[in-house]
Amino acid sequence: EAGVTQSPTHLIKTRGQQATLRCSPISGHTSVYWYQQALGLGLQFLLWYDEGEERNRGNFPPRFSGRQFPNYSSELNVNALELEDSALYLCASSSRTAYNEQFFGPGTRLTVL
């Protein structure tokens, strides 16, 4: 069974640009979570999508947004990129019956120059 996949692996952007990160959950999982791991900081919760809807978001500005598609894959969009957005962005998924257990993807490393 394939795990959580994320693309791209690395992304380099300049300040002010927009970045789009993608996540495909494990087959059968309906929830997708996004986390940010900035250099020197721990992992922080960004967004939670379930059944196509945003269910919860962390303490991040509105320029961090996303969506979940009917096939449960998800996009994270970061607008008006700032230098401090440089981080590893991790996606995780969980199933409806085992929502406590999240499986993580390999991450997308975003570098903002």
Next chain:
Amino acid sequence: KNEVEQSPQNLTAQEGEFITINCSYSVGISALHWLQQHPGGGIVSLFMLSSGKKKHGRLIATINIQEKHSSLHITASHPRDSAVYICAVRLGGAQKLVFGQGTRLTINP
């Protein structure tokens, strides 16, 4: 004060040593996770606990709900165990995880 505190922040040991990493939290939780992050960033979920103790190979995780404390133990440590170990708690009623700062473990041969 962070809701999840790990100790130590860094740990260096010799191959074969018994390793203990601690995690304390200050809020009510419904589950606690231990995660392993290797250089390059990928995260592997090691354990999910809501009570008691779990064992997988050389890894043992325990949780004391009353004391709001969990430990991750590694027996007969090996250089391939070198990684960052992260404690994360799922707050009661919430789906998001709150993470500790991680413990960087280095096992020397």
